[in-house]
Each structure stands twice: as structure tokens, then as C-alpha cells.
Amino acid sequence: MNGSVLSVRDLRVNFQTNGSKVSALNGVDLDLAQGESLALAGESGSGKSVLAFAVLRLLDDVADVEGKILFEGEDVYQMAHGRLLDIRGKGICLVPQSPGTAFDPLRKVGVQISDFIRKVEQIDAADARSRSITEMDRLGLRPVKDTYENYPHRMSGGMLERSLIACATATSSRLVIADEPTKGLDRRTKDIALSALLSTAENGALMMITHDLTSAKRCERTAIMYCGELVEIGPSESVIEDSVHPYTKGLIRSMPERGMTPIPRRVRSDPGGGCRFYSRCNEASEKCLFHPDLRMMRGREVRCWNVDA
Amino acid sequence: MLTLENVSKEFVLSSGRRFNAVKDVSLDLNKGSVLGMMGDSGCGKSTTALIACRLLNQTSGKILLDNMDVSSHRRKALSQFRRSVQIVFQDPISAFDPLHTIRWSFSEAAAASGMTAEVQSERQDELCQSMDFPLCLLDRFPSEVSGGELQRAAIVRSLFIKPDYLILDEPTSMLDLSTQAQISRGILSIVQNDSIGILWITHDEALAKAVCDRILYMKDGMLVQQS
Numbered sequence A: 001m002n003g004s005v006l007s008v009r010d011l012r013v014n015f016q017t018n019g020s021k022v023s024a025l026n027g028v029d030l031d032l033a034q035g036e037s038l039a040l041a042g043e044s045g046s047g048k049s050v051l052a053f054a055v056l057r058l059l060d061d062v063a064d065v066e067g068k069i070l071f072e073g074e075d076v077y078q079m080a081h082g083r084l085l086d087i088r089g090k091g092i093c094l095v096p097q098s099p100g101t102a103f104d105p106l107r108k109v110g111v112q113i114s115d116f117i118r119k120v121e122q123i124d125a126a127d128a129r130s131r132s133i134t135e136m137d138r139l140g141l142r143p144v145k146d147t148y149e150n151y152p153h154r155m156s157g158g159m160l161e162r163s164l165i166a167c168a169t170a171t172s173s174r175l176v177i178a179d180e181p182t183k184g185l186d187r188r189t190k191d192i193a194l195s196a197l198l199s200t201a202e203n204g205a206l207m208m209i210t211h212d213l214t215s216a217k218r219c220e221r222t223a224i225m226y227c228g229e230l231v232e233i234g235p236s237e238s239v240i241e242d243s244v245h246p247y248t249k250g251l252i253r254s255m256p257e258r259g260m261t262p263i264p265r266r267v268r269s270d271p272g273g274g275c276r277f278y279s280r281c282n283e284a285s286e287k288c289l290f291h292p293d294l295r296m297m298r299g300r301e302v303r304c305w306n307v308d309a
Numbered sequence B: 001m002l003t004l005e006n007v008s009k010e011f012v013l014s015s016g017r018r019f020n021a022v023k024d025v026s027l028d029l030n031k032g033s034v035l036g037m038m039g040d041s042g043c044g045k046s047t048t049a050l051i052a053c054r055l056l057n058q059t060s061g062k063i064l065l066d067n068m069d070v071s072s073h074r075r076k077a078l079s080q081f082r083r084s085v086q087i088v089f090q091d092p093i094s095a096f097d098p099l100h101t102i103r104w105s106f107s108e109a110a111a112a113s114g115m116t117a118e119v120q121s122e123r124q125d126e127l128c129q130s131m132d133f134p135l136c137l138l139d140r141f142p143s144e145v146s147g148g149e150l151q152r153a154a155i156v157r158s159l160f161i162k163p164d165y166l167i168l169d170e171p172t173s174m175l176d177l178s179t180q181a182q183i184s185r186g187i188l189s190i191v192q193n194d195s196i197g198i199l200w201i202t203h204d205e206a207l208a209k210a211v212c213d214r215i216l217y218m219k220d221g222m223l224v225q226q227s
Helices: A048-055 A081-090 A109-121 A125-138 A144-148 A157-170 A187-203 A236-241 A246-254 B045-052 B075-084 B102-112 B117-130 B147-159 B177-194 B205-211
Strands: A004-017 A020-033 A037-041 A063-071 A092-095 A175-179 A205-209 A221-226 A229-235 A295-297 A300-302 B002-012 B018-029 B034-038 B060-065 B085-088 B165-169 B197-201 B214-219 B222-226
Touching: A004 A048, A004 A205, A020 A048, A020 A063, A020 A205, A020 A229, A037 A048, A048 A063, A048 A175, A048 A205, A081 A092, A081 A109, A092 A157, A109 A125, A109 A144, A109 A157, A125 A144, A125 A157, A157 A175, A157 A187, A175 A187, A187 A205, A221 A236, A221 A246, A229 A236, A229 A246, A236 A246, A246 B177, B002 B045, B018 B045, B018 B060, B018 B197, B018 B222, B034 B045, B034 B205, B045 B085, B045 B165, B045 B197, B075 B085, B085 B147, B102 B117, B102 B147, B117 B147, B117 B177, B147 B165, B147 B177, B177 B205
Parallel strands: A037 A205, A037 A221, A092 A175, A175 A205, B034 B197, B034 B214, B085 B165, B165 B197
Antiparallel strands: A004 A020, A004 A063, A221 A229, A229 A300, A295 A300, B002 B018, B002 B060, B214 B222
């Protein structure tokens, strides 16, 4: 039995805006075991990034977070501040979404990667430098001699994205959370970046947020999120190639190679008490006025009344 | 027809080294058709796009609009040219003034073309409908709408003055699948209605195959293949 790296229990996140409450996550349960890779997909605004931030306890000042998050058995929301800072980076490494703002514009990219490695791994500067050079080379940032000395503004979005990934893959973080790491990359560099990220799952676990279902397929499991709830989660092959939830099927039909048909209507700001996908679903029935729970069906968990075993 | 004739672009790097970003590229963009452009990052796609709408001067070669050489147009003549060739970038936030509402940005574009208020509101309704941009968002600021909504607004704005050609530099790479499908379909319907010529840069081969009539592949600054 593999040890648990991350365990999320009934996670609820609410933001207070102008007097009204916006619920971003609505009871998320998720487990990541040692050696596992999970892709998290869903439309913009479904709560994927909020989940990533909540795991690192980055929402303390801006949102109400309820529920439990265990990292290797330790409750992230109960630990002392010092321990939390220790876990960020060393235990859980976040690859944020906008690489343009993640780097200090006034310092060389290579030096920033080295600094990160040095701090996390507690090794000396020369070792950190050689490790970052190896990693930048592996991610195709060639010629490394030049890219190491580059300032962020001299790099393209794709190069910065890979530089960020290098921070995560050069260190031995137990959990890597990557927020849309392949956005804007071309086919060749996307493949390099994905392979590097997946290799981090060998000594820990990987959670990859993505819009790209083709990349998601390379992770062992895929979770589909809608309006702050997981609606379908299971082996990537079944979830993507043989989807059963109407929302997942809608996402698949949106792919250019599968008809490019968008999901009708917009996400409702107030989804009501029933199934949150009800107003956009083409398979909805009377039962859907009640809120469905996740049930194990056809080899994956699904939140839908109309799926039969 | 918008034509690039043997266009090359050379940059001088800070080290003094010369770098040829675009080498001898020739292409024709016809009205009412979608021309795709693919290739790895750094192969010169965006540079070619910037040259095609004259935001960047080429080192050699010509740009022709309906067989008229516009390569050396300046000031008035250049702004006349820009009226027929518009560009939309990957990140829509840079296309909007953060201090003004989206409606204001639209009317600025309309004013530039001397539209009457009546024509403007008609055009606005028509475009917002084909791009599925909700009219209730018009009075919001760019920071108050989502990336997908703002990208739709950016495309609406670029089409406001009825350009003949539109260059799209990875317009959907930041968006989720459903939004990408919606925007792509909106663009295709406008191509048909207004008979606009589109140059569509993308990394997504499946998307290129779904939307383009013809696809050009670039490598190391050169056009290498066509399909």
C-alpha cells in the first residue's frame, strides 16, 4: 500500500465580495498517493486554482476555508507558521499560472532558479548552480550558457514557463502542483515539460491543472471540476475516452478534433440547490433538482443521477 | 489580397550577433479565407504577424495590399492601411485601457472610423451577438470580466471598423475548451458574413485543422510546408 501524500476532506472555500458570499469550492474530497499523478480539468472559474492555493494555505487572508487538508498525514491548517513555511517549496511546490509575474524582473532567471534550489535543498551555491543548469538543459532551454544569464524580459512566455517548471523538477518536493504548466507551449516543448513534471511523481505526487485534455491523458487519473465540485474522477483513460458525466462529455465535444461544439449557456452564478450543471445539461431530468453525490460507477466516481452502473 | 513578398527580418542582439528571425517569407492572404500558421516557439510566426500589419518594419521584402506596395507607408497612409488590417494578441488585457469601460473602448474604435452613434450601436449589437459577448458586460472594466470574455471583447473591438484582414496571434491559447470552441465558431461566422481574410497563428494542430482552409508551417524563420 502506497502512503498518502495529500488528502483533502470536505474542502469548502468562500470568498466575501461586496457583502455577498461567493462559494468557490463546495465540498471537495481528493486523495493523492505516493507515485500518483492527477490532472485537474474544468472550465475557467470552476475552482481549480483555488484548490491549489487552499492546499498551500495561501487563502488565509482572503477567504473562509473549511474542511481538512492533510499533507503526509499532517493537517496543513493546524500546523505552526514555521512548519508551514518549511512545507511550502520543500514539501509542496507550486508552479503558478503566470510565469511573467513569478520571476523578479531585475534578476537573472538562472540565478533565481539556483537560489530556489539552494534554499529548498540546503546545498551550496555551486551545487545549486550546476543542478539548475542540468535542469534547464533537460527542459530544452538551450544554449543553457545564454539562457542562464538571461533576464525575464528577454525570454518568451514558453521559456519562462519552462524555467518555472525547472524550479519544481530540480528539487525533491514531495508534491508538485502545476497550474496550467503547458499553456502556450508548442508541441515539442510541451512534451518535454510534461515528461519532466511526470518524473517528479516518482518520488512524490503530481497534481496538474490543465485545460488540455490531451496532456491530461498522460496523468494516471483525471478529475473534472465544475462550479467548485468534482463531477467525475477516475483513471484518465476512462474519464477522457469513455466519459459518462454530461459535463465531461460536453468538454470533450468542445475539442476541435471532436466537433468543436461549445457547452450551451453560461455558468449560473447561483446554481440553486440541485445539480449545479442542471441549467446547461442536455440530459437533465426531474431527479436533477436534487443535489447528486459522487457515486462509484463504471470504474470511476461520478456526480450524476442519470448515469447507470 | 494581403501579400508578403520575400520578407526578411534581422535583429541585432545585445551581443552584437545578428539573428534572422524571418527569412524570405512570401504568402498571400485572401479575403473570406482562414490561413493557419504553425511552428515551434521562436520560429518567427509572431514576427511575421507583426510585419504583416506593419507594427514592425521588415529588413527586406515588400508588403502589398491589393497589389499596392505599402511597405514604406508612413503616418496618414499607414493609419489608412491599419484600418484594413487588424491584429489580436494572445493576452487581451493589453488591448484595453484599464481605466475605461469596455463600451468606452468600443466607441473609441468606432470614433476612429467616423461612425455615427446609430451605426455604432447596430455594429456593436451585431458583433457582440456573433462573438457571444453579453451586452450586460459592456459597462464593466477590463479587470471585471474573465479572460475569455475579454478576449471576445478584443475580437469585437478589432472588427468594429470593418477591417478586411484580421491577424490572430494565438487568440484562444489562454482559454478553456468550451470557450475556445465558442470563440472559434464566432470568428468563422464573421469570416463568412463579412468576408474577412484571417491569418490564424496557433500551436494547436487539431484547432488549425478545424478552422483553417490552408495551413503554413514555419521553421527557423522559413516557410517549410503547406497543407
